[in-house]
Amino acid sequence: MSSRKQLRIISPNGHLGFAPTQEGSFRIGAATKPDYYCCDSGSDDIGPAPLGEDKSVSMYEWQVHDLELMLLASREQGVPMIVGSAGDTGSNSRVDMFVQIIKDLAKKHRLPKFKLAYFYSEVDQEYIRQQMLKGKIIEGLDGRPPLTFEDLDRTNRIVAVAGVHPYIKALEMGADVIIGGRSSDCAVFAAPAIKEGFPENLAYYLGKVLECASFCAEPYGAKESVIGTITHEDVKVTAMHPNQRCTIASVAGHAMYERSNPFYEYVAGGMLDMTECVYEQYDEKTCRITGPKFVPAEGKIKVKLEGAGKVGEKYIGIAGIRDPYTIKNIDKVIELARAQVEAMAAGRPYFLDFKVFGKNGVLGDMEPVKETKSHELCVVVEGIAATSEFAEQVTSMATRQLFYARLPEVKGTAGTASYVVDEMLRATPAYEWTINHVIEVDDPLELFEVHMIEV
Amino acid sequence: MKPAKLVDLAKTIRSKNAGTDKITFDIIFNDKEAYERVKASGRLTKETVAKLYNISVDRICDFVEFDPAMAIKFTIYRNKPSGSPGERDIFGCQQYPPLYDIEIP
16 A cells, blocks of 8 residues: 555646647646646547658647646656657657657756656557467457458558556656657556555546546636546545636536446556446535446456558548529539549549538538528538549549539529639548557557656 | 427537547536436437437447436447548537437427
8 A cells, every 4th residue: 555645646738739738727736736747648539640641730839838837847846747648649759759849848948867758659560460360369449340451451550559557667667757659548647646556446537537637627628737636535636727616517527528438448457437436526626536446357458559541642622602503403413523523533443522511511411401501502522542643633523513513594604613712622641540459468568668768 | 398409408418539430429417307307208319319310220339327427428330430531520529419409398
């Protein structure tokens, strides 16, 4: 059992760098001298393209801003700072980038020497292939079948999702700052609590409640700091913003945010069962939680894998439609445009999609409103093909055909679509989530080697 | 009791990605009476939701009542993973509005 009676962790931002951390509530929180500064910086929410292209979606300046706040406050106090899923995707290049930012900041502020630990999360395709050739089944998540060689082959980059293990290892090695590759959001917070001897069930719950920072508080306000306190009996979470509170409703409500089921959370090493959680209002700004259970994984530890595979080059075309007769017959117009593209392609493969805003642009086939009442429509054309030239051609042909759609009753004969720009907009290439699977490992550190440097 | 729309009874109605392959919907109430009324109405079920969104019932993988948050929550499988070609809502966060008009007796 730990000698500490309680541990306090500040979470300044639900996704470091995605939008800048609000400094006011961070400073209020930092003034209370928390024991750890922890933050998650990534998500699979942003789609597969950033992982595939190996780039961030967050602005570099905001990433520096948020890291600087945490680094200066934690170094001043001499307590550890932990950041997980570096640079949105947690790929190797993003870890290197965050490590470099920390070095630059240390130099800029002439910080006394400290120990920086980091680990990578990328997994080599060949490693997975060898495992599969040995007969290992890479199980699918969310109803996916086991991984096939075909899906593995079309994958460009794979990250494994770390649990608490590499973080605990880094802390045991004496790290002052930890930059992690792709990780379970909650592991970033659970790891220090477990390392300090607090019970796993409460530690994982602490992680779960802190991972999105002020999303567990009300009224709604993003990027504000919250502080989680763990003891051997309970978890308490307190909003730092003067106008925010952590209430039973806001904390319980957050327990189900972004997850298919509010009762269970799976991490590398087990499952957090929140079925019997009890929520109480502890003080005006604090909610107290008791009763979570942690069920350790039976047998070998399973680590989640995320993989993105390139589909092709992508262009976007935009066309506005105001003519009432064209609006009424939009399906027919699109059908004509599709036929023209088909004829032009002459068998070459491509992907083409029309999103008709004003009709069912957001929901597609799931839209229950069938009657279009809008007096204008916006059609967004998405064209994907193997080469940039052909993708542009497909998109352009489809968008132009909306301009040339000549239904007999249309009185306007100069053009049936309005253009914001008369060009096709080049988008980041199209990717697909090819892997959402788990792999069994003998040692949870096997995929996440921890490195240590002095800064 | 006069019939009411779900939008007038709930505090929060939202949708959001749950991982890469699912979208999850939360309907959260701030008073127990409204929560119980909707639960008892039989108007917000796997079947009614599937019909509203024109999807088969087996695309709904979870449907739970979560008393601590006074919430009803369900999750659907996406047709394709988020961000795939043809994507309309990468974050899945604008899929909820059709729920507004569900009539609760």
